[in-house]
Amino acid sequence: MNDNFILQPVKPHLGQVKVLAVDDEKTILLFLETILHSAGYQVICCSDSLKCLELAQQERPDLILLDVMMPDMDGFEVCKRLKELPTISKIPVIFITIKGEAQDKIAGFKSGGVDYITKPFEAEVLLARLQKHMDMYWLRCALEQAIKLQTEKLNNIKQTLYEANNFLIEDKAPGVLSNLEEGSIRLNLTGMCLQINATALRLLGYSQDDNLLGNHLNLDPPDLEHGTLDLLGNRISTQEEILLLDTVWHDRNGQDFPVEFRSKLLLNKRGETSVLINFSDISQRKRIESRLHALAYKDSMTGLSNRTLFMMLLQRELAQLHASNQAFALLLLDVDYFKQVNDGYGHMIGDELLIMMAKRLLTTAIPNDKIARLGGDEFSLIINGFKDKEELLTLVAQLAKTLNETYYFESGIHLNVTISIGIGICDDRTLSVEDLLGRTDLALYKAKEDRVGHYYLYDTTLSQIQGLELELKQKFPALLANNSLFVEYQPQFSTLTQAYNGAEALIRWNHQGRGKLQAEVFFESAKKKGFIREMSYFVLHKVCEQISQWLKQEVDFKAISVNICAEQIMQEDFAQKILAPIKKHHIPFDKIILEVTENSLVNISPHSLQALEYLHQLGIRFAIDDFGVGFSSIKLLKSFHFDILKIDKLFIAEILHDAKNDQIVKSLISLAANLKLQVVAEGVETQEQLLFLRDHHCDCVQGFYFSPSLSGAKLAHYFTPKPQKKIYDNKY
Secondary structure (H helix, E strand, C coil): CCCCCCCCCCCCCHHHCEEEEECCCHHHHHHHHHHHHHCCCEEEEECCHHHHHHHHHHHCCCEEEEECCCCCCCHHHHHHHHHCCCCCCCCCEEEEECCCCHHHHHHHHHCCCCEEEECCCCHHHHHHHHHHHHHHHHHHHHHHHHHHHHHHHHHHHHHHHHHHHHHHHHCCCCCCCCCCCCEEEEEECCCEEEEECHHHHHHCCCCCCCCCCCCECCCCCCECCCCEEEECCEEEECCCCEEEEEEEEECCCCCEEEEEEEEEEEECCCCCEEEEEEEEECHHHHHHHHHHHHHHHECCCCCCECHHHHHHHHHHHHHHHHHHCCCEEEEEEEECCHHHHHHHHCHHHHHHHHHHHHHHHHCCCCCHHHEEEEECCEEEEEEECCCCHHHHHHHHHHHHHHHCCCEECCCCCEECCCEEEEEEEECCCCCCHHHHHHHHHHHHHHHHHHCCCCEEECCHHHHHHHHHHHHHHHHHHHHHHCCCEEEEEEEEEECCCCCEEEEEEEEEEEECCCEEECHHHHHHHHHHCCCHHHHHHHHHHHHHHHHHHHHHHCEECCCEEEECCHHHHCCCCHHHHHHHHHHHCCCCHHHEEEEEEHHHHCCCCHHHHHHHHHHHHHCCEEEEEEECCCCCHHHHHHHCCCCEEEECHHHHHCCCCCHHHHHHHHHHHHHHHHCCCEEEECCCCCHHHHHHHHHCCCCEECCCCCCCCECHHHHHHHCEECCCCCCCCCCC
């Protein structure tokens, strides 16, 4: 069969590639449009989920970027509807989401998405993902078209053969098969060759000069009892018509090749019986199918199973659990600080690192198809055959040791990276794929929370967290409405005078079964479920209501700090939403401090930065929270005018226990002083910590040494009456 077939449709040039970007946040749309235009793409922007269905049919984009959290119809439902439209059903859909938990990823893939990008995203990552899926999309189109053309060609040949068979039955056209592109042989019941065409000679390994007429092509004598002939070791029935679409034959040299063949018993007018065998070499089709299979089920970078195949295997494992009651384990692996590897060494090194990790995984005893790259720096494995938890944890420890060894690159670079691993054991027949992934995802989160390079087995503690996630998902609006979620205030004090100096607002949950829950217990769950933005605005509104009461009481409450998140900052109308409750309750701008973590400002858009600067110009102060924990702290101090620097409690806890830590704390205080920033230390719990911070000129502290978080009424005990009435006049 000729390998030089034409692949259609032709892949377009980058400038011809059309991307439909759908997001209800116009800031995100502007960001996407700018990045994609600068990269050479044609961009169509849409902020309405219903309108995008019409646009997709009108514009026929090559790829769709689709936000998950849309007001009228979520991205999953939009994707399902897109896939129901035949003309556009094959267009790749990549989800844009702030929700990164396993269940949401599964929902995205089930609805027809091919990938997901988590906000906030980097331009390089976005463009790399787009290029990857465009290449796969056009290659898939080309291969499917090639199969279609080859199938049509085979069907034409079959029709010709069908007509030829009628001639052969009547012995009217002995040479009718000579020019067919499909191999054709006619044998008598002893295996003697009566007719053979040139294609059959070639496919069976003979030359055109070989005269096989009258010769026996079987290696074994006919099996008369079972009615079969042996054609070079390929068994052929002499009793019935057989159609095999996919089997393997051997040529005269014993070489295998895939074929599609049909054998048919012929009877001429003289009562003579023969067997007609028509066959095609389908090697080309098998190669195409193999490439399509790789596109559909293999990760293009590492060659490991991809997410789609792994989900199928996971479903199969659950089915086998029902049948055999043999438990198995699911592992989720994540490279610690992988973003910093990409930022510091470039994406090529990052990709090489993932490839080397994949090769190390393949050297383990785990079957290759049960090792997958789910996307980004996420890997997943299925482990069978362990006796108990102890044996499983020993296997995981060995795996972690293998993956955590130094990586050496051809460029001379060597990296020491660590892997965090979440482990979930499936021994419960009632579990679904979503349940198991959710459990293991929580275990991975816990492993990273404990320390990098760690592994954690899902347990009852995590079961409680999973219960909180489900409760938040089902009851969040009610929790806001019935004040189950409420605000407390942790006071801050001067290190010199120990006088009250303001407070930080913190959200709490009055849980029906577990009592008052601290924010750290449910914060990540709320973030995963997409509630963190609404929760943050809720706190701001409650704080403004409380400040309004204190203003009427004419007490000096200093200023109240409120945390804001990346999901708020990315909004187009972020500044207006921050100002709305402040204006409503006539709060002086200098009475509000907005706390942001450095992670909230990673890849901040120019529009969002302008919004922050606008609020700062009005008189709202800003604090950089958890300073020193991430990798961009110094850069952020340079790019934005902060007023307050908060030292993370991780550094405070190690004071007087670690000499290097003490030097870091002193350096942070000195840095803040040089930049004329107020310094607040978080998590102060002992007198020794307080004295150390005072002696090194830290301005303020907060923590259990002085006070836990308090209600607004109890916090008011620290206030002093104002010496005189002051009229506030904000100029909006």
